[in-house]
Amino acid sequence: ATTPIYPQALDTYVKTSQRIIGNPSSLHDLGSQANRLLEQARKQIADLIQVESTEIYFTSGGTEGDNWVLKGTAIEKKQFGRHIIISTIEHPAVSETAHQGVGFIYWKHGRKLAPLLNGGGQEKNQRSSTENIAGIVSMAKALRLYLDKKNEKPEHTAIIRRYLIEALKKYANVKVFSKETDDFAPHILCFALKGIRGEVLVHALEEKQIYTSTTSACSSRKKLASSTLHGMNVPDSLATSAIRVSLDESNTIAEAEQFMIIFNQLYKKFSIIRS
Incomplete structure (x- = not known):
């Protein structure tokens, strides 16, 4: 969850925080500007992991992502039973499903997943909460930097x-x-x-x-x-x-x-x- 931040990602976070002050759900120009940046980051992440941008949903971090995938699937598939089979060596976010600021999940087309957070209808009505624009944009930058070094x-x-x-x-x-x-x-x-x-x-x-x-x-x-x-x-x-x-x-x-x-x-x- 924590590691030294890439200087380039930190620079992106600071500049985005200073320049982008609009809510991406707002209809005015500042909101439209924030929304454009949000969708650019979504597409960049999707391209990096070779999926469709419509399959990327932003979260507050890995713990929420694990919770959403497991609980959301369990809710949608409850007619098939009340047991989920996992290994005995899972991370607690998986084995104790019930954070660090920003994350995303890849939700493949055709899969069913129930939303956990209700409210403003962000992320195509699947994950309500105002998106963390600076965090998302810098996450996309960090992911690109990481994948550039992935082989070494x-x-x-x-x-x-x-x-x-x-x-x-x-x-x-x-x-x-x-x-x-x-x-x-x-x-x-x-x-x-x-x-x-x-x-x-x-x-x-x-x-x-x-x-x-x-x-x-x-x-x-x-x-x-x-x-x-x-x-x-x-x-x-x-x-x-x-x-x-x-x-x-x-x-x-x-x-x-x-x-x-x-x-x-x-x-x-x-x-x-x-x-």
Whole structure:
């Protein structure tokens, strides 16, 4: 949900916020100007993911999008039953369907989906709420920038992740859950230091200005072990020790090497405590 913002996307957000002040649903010129920009962003996103612009609906973020697709489908398909089958390793926004500002869903033509938000009738009467023009336009810009780097980004993060996996495997009391296969996201590394709770290691790394998490940040304050690890049949004794390292194209091998130097220091410190 959070990552360093592309400077170009931030610049687009600021300029749009300053220049576009109309409500895209308004009939006057300022509203028409905002609506034109909204539809341009919709078409740009559709072209980037190779779908029709009429299949793109803007939301407040990933959590709302997951909720809309799952609940909206359940409402429309309730005559087929009351159970939805998902895997045991879904993100909480999926498994606990009941945010960061802006998002969109791809709604394929012919599919049925009930609206969750009623009111002003925006997004073709399917998602009421005044659209976040600056957020949407900058999201379209960020998506284009991301897709421009799409081919190089996974390999870049995979190289760093591979280095960390091999380095961590050398420690007797470390259990690495991530694998070097295409079945695992190339930008996420999950491991546990046996006998040390995950939040303890997170705060120890934080003191060295290395920022990790014990689970998805969206659910980290629930103080529960990762549901994904439980879905992988990882025992609680290990799941509660797990931490997650997230990578992106801005990270370097030099940073990974520094991470291992600091981790080695902490490993020795915690080994003394355990003994």
